[in-house]
Amino acid sequence: MEGVKHIVAVASGKGGVGKSTVTVNLALALAAEGHRVGVLDADIHGPSQAQMLGIAEGSRPQPAGENSFHPMRAHGIQAMSMAFLVDTRQPMVWRGPMVVGAFQQLLTQTAWEDVDILLIDMPPGTGDIQLTLSQRVPVSGAVIVTTPQDIALLDARKGIEMFRKVSVPVLGVVENMSLYQCEACGHQAPIFGTGGGDKIAAEYDTRVLGRLPLTLSIRELADSGNPSVAAEPEGEVAQVFREIARQVAEQVASSSDDGPSISFSE
Structure with missing residues (x-):
């Protein structure tokens, strides 16, 4: 993509x-490591990056020529989302082709400006958006977000298998909500189980990039538009x-500038 080195x-x-909370904090962490970063919110039905980045409701991107828009900016990163183009209080009652069309427009009509790494906050599942992304642009890699519980791991496996089918390398797994620590007494409890990230990483020959605690502040800061990496650096x-972020950047840098060749067959 023009203006983007790696996706x-x-x-x-x-x-x-x-996943969205991990995306926005990872973007801010990459920026703190010195990279020029963009975030594309690909969840057409439920965009959340605008609020997490603290971009005011009703903000609209400026046109860049006849058929493109400049990305919005917040916390030093570039961002594009359906939340900047529609009334987020109204439901997006759209069928699959309309959703895919909207995603393609966000993907191809945003005038990204010298972005080193563009993070795409994918919607849940393995449907139209995921397939469209893999067919339209060279993706340098994927980060899988899961909790340690078995039910979440079942679906995380599907995500990894999907990226394998379209020849996108899985950079690693982020285990979210891995441990709860009581703020009053300090007692720790693995509410969602233990070892899930290690298990799925070993199964698919990838790595656990990091483990995040189940902490009230992560949720509160993201909701307020000032995520943890920005608020408490x-x-x-x-x-x-x-x-x-360092592990993701290292793996992306080791790949070719042009990225892998993407193909899909049913």
Whole structure:
């Protein structure tokens, strides 16, 4: 894509595992590591990156020529989302072809400006958006977000298998909500189980990029538009994301500038 060196998909097999929160904090961590970063919110039905980045409701991108838009900017990163183009209070009651068309427009008509790594916040599942992405652009890799529980791992496996089918390397797994620590007494409890990230990483010959705790502040800061990496750059959570960012950047840099050749057959 013009203006973009590398594309990394952030995906999960199911919703509710914190994929969008991981995406925005990973983007901020990559920026803190010195990379020029963009975020494309590919969840057409439920875009959330605008709020997480603190971009005011009703903000609209400026045109860049006849058929393109400049990305919005927040916290030093570039961003594009359906939330910038429609009334987010109204439901997107669209069938598959309309959703795919909207995604293709966001993907191809955003005038990204010298982005080193474009993170694409994928919708849950393995449907039209995922297939369209793999067919339209060279993707350098994918990051899979999951919780340790067995049900989440079932769907995470599907996500990994899908990327394998379209020849997109899986850069690693982020295990979210891996451990809960009581803020009052300090007691730790693995609410969603243990070892899930290690298990799926070993099964698919990839790595666990990092483990994130089940912490109230992560949710509160993302909801407020000032995610953990921006609000608490020296905090424990930010340091976990910085380490994830370094691993992602290292793997992406080791791939060719043009990315892998993408093909799909049914």
